[in-house]
Amino acid sequence: MEIVRTTGLGGRRGRARIDELERRGATLDARVLPTAERIVNAVRKDGDKALRAWSAKLDGLDTKSPLLIDPARMQAALAEIPTAMRNALEQAAANIRAFAEKQMPQSWTFEPGDGLSVGQLVRPLDSVGCYVPSGRHPLPSTLLMTAIPAQVAGVRRIVAISPRPATEVLAAAAMLGITEFYQMGGAQGVAALAYGTASVPRVDKIVGPGNAYVTAAKKLVAFDASIDMLAGPTEIIVTSERGKANEIAADLVAQSEHDPDAVAIFITTQADLARRVAAEAKQQARSNPIAALSLDRNGVAIIASSIEEAREITNRLAGEHLTVDTAEDVAWVRHAGSVFIGRWSPQPMGDYVSGPNHTLPTGGVARLRGGLSVYDYLKLITVQQYTPQGLATYGPAAIRVAEAEGLTGHAEAIRSRGVVA
Known part of the structure; x- marks a missing residue:
């Protein structure tokens, strides 16, 4: 497992490695x-x-x-x-x-004004x-x-x-x-x-x-x-200042054993903790050849210069799985597939029994979407209904916009119902 720094001796190499990790999507x-x-x-x-x-x-x-x-x-x-x-x-x-x-989600309707009712239908695929x-x-x-x-x-x-x-x-x-x-x-x-x-x-x-x-x-x-989504090899990020090295390493090994191309990242400001996690991960993976190969290829411990930088790097990398120290840490998380809080929330629990979906975005796609959910199996159909009074109220505005766009047929379709602009 590689150890890199963002500042000092080796800082340039460390920053280049982070840039490389940020660009990891769609490499296959x-x-x-x-x-x-x-x-x-x-x-x-x-x-x-x-x-x-x-x-x-x-x-x-x-x-x-x-x-x-x-x-x-x-x-x-x-x-x-x-x-x-x-x-x-x-x-x-x-x-x-x-x-x-x-x-x-639920279907709903509401009236933004007299004579106009709009709504949304939720329908399955x-x-x-x-x-x-x-x-x-x-x-x-x-x-x-x-x-x-x-x-x-x-x-x-x-x-x-x-x-x-x-x-x-x-x-x-x-x-x-x-x-x-x-x-x-x-x-x-x-x-x-x-x-x-x-x-x-x-x-x-x-x-x-x-x-x-x-x-x-x-x-x-x-x-x-x-x-x-286009799901690639699984990923884990652990961002911690006070976690136990053996437990952090165990989570890194657990996700790494999925695939030799899996990505395992530990982010901290504590250099000693980074070294201990790297050593523990190597030791724990000795009898797990896939995890050992994955950690050797794609395992990185990043020593940040500050807690703020550690958090920013975490969001830049937008990992599939993210472990943080406390519930308060969730406030700074902008990009992650699924977040695990504290030492009593090992990531494999989310693979099996927690309830949130384990089909999650990889390759940085967590910047753009979350994991698989009930929303992926639904479509939203919008509904609108006017009364004569509502059409008379809102129709003139629609006619003016239609004429500005040069769509005279649109305007006439509204006028044909007695609307005067």
């Missing part, structure tokens, strides 16, 4: 985009034939096996998992559902596809995080896909009542969801994280099917 596209584009175009053109061919080549799936998983297989998985695991999934699901229900990765680790939590907000929003058709779904993932699907689950993934799975094939009806929106090829495919289909 150049490597994978051409292949992803070829796969997406093939599935768009040849449907099931290309989908099956690429699934066989990349995921080792049988070209003759059904893509749609039998719901009985999911029910069997639910019966197979230990009771303690089922209870854990149910507890996590309850918290995720409760949080999404709190987020749910018709269909969504939830991508569940199945690479190094089974991820039932990702299915919970992507499907439950859709259920709360009222989405009628919720589809799950995964190239090699683990028993726990199938069990989670059965627990949630999901019956449309396809064994497919990668760029070919994203393309099938976006454009549809003979076996896989298209969806309106694709959500959920994936590898670089999945992310590239989502970027390619984004104008044909809505997507949530």
Whole structure:
């Protein structure tokens, strides 16, 4: 884990490293985009034939096996998992559902003036596809995080896909009542969801994280099917003046074990704490090869010159996960995917059971949006209604604006109802 300073000897190198971290977004596209584009175009053109061919080549799936998983297989998985695991999934699901229900916006109307009523309708999308990765680790939590907000929003058709779904993932699907689950993934799975094939009806929106090829495919289909975000490798920032080195290091290692490209950053003004955290992280990752590789490549401890600078760097980097010392620290946070407060709030709790979604913006995108939420599954429809009195009151102003814009047809549509400007 690299240690850098913002001032003094090595300050120039430290500032350059921070600039590099700030520009970390979308670095994988150049490597994978051409292949992803070829796969997406093939599935768009040849449907099931290309989908099956690429699934066989990349995921080792049988070209003759059904893509749609039998719901009985999911029910069997639910019966197979230990009771303690089922209870854990149910507890996590309850918290995720409760949080999404709190987020749910309401339809409303009001009258800004006599004779005019305006409002907003909240309506769900018709269909969504939830991508569940199945690479190094089974991820039932990702299915919970992507499907439950859709259920709360009222989405009628919720589809799950995964190239090699683990028993726990199938069990989670059965627990949630999901019956449309396809064994497919990668760029070919994203393309099938976006454009549809003979076996896989298209969806309106694709959500959920994936590898670089999945992310590239989502970027390619984004104008044909809505997507949530382009999620890259996971990230952690811990900004602390008084945390315990072993606990901070444990959080850094936990997020780093997801991916060799994961980014782990510790920010402090305390040089001794930075050194101890770096040493602890190295020690704790000794038996965790992915975390060790990630920390060696992308682990950085930044020693800032002041608390104000530490906070500014934290906001500049706009991390996916952010840990701070106290509740008062939240006041200065402008950019973060999800914030964890204090030593008793380890970041993995947010991955599983807290309730807020763990599908979060990476690569600095937290400057622009928050994590996946019930809002991603909704659309807002505005409504307006005039009475004769209201049209007579507000119509002249609309006529004047229409005429100023040279849109005489607009003005005449209002005049035709007896409005005099």
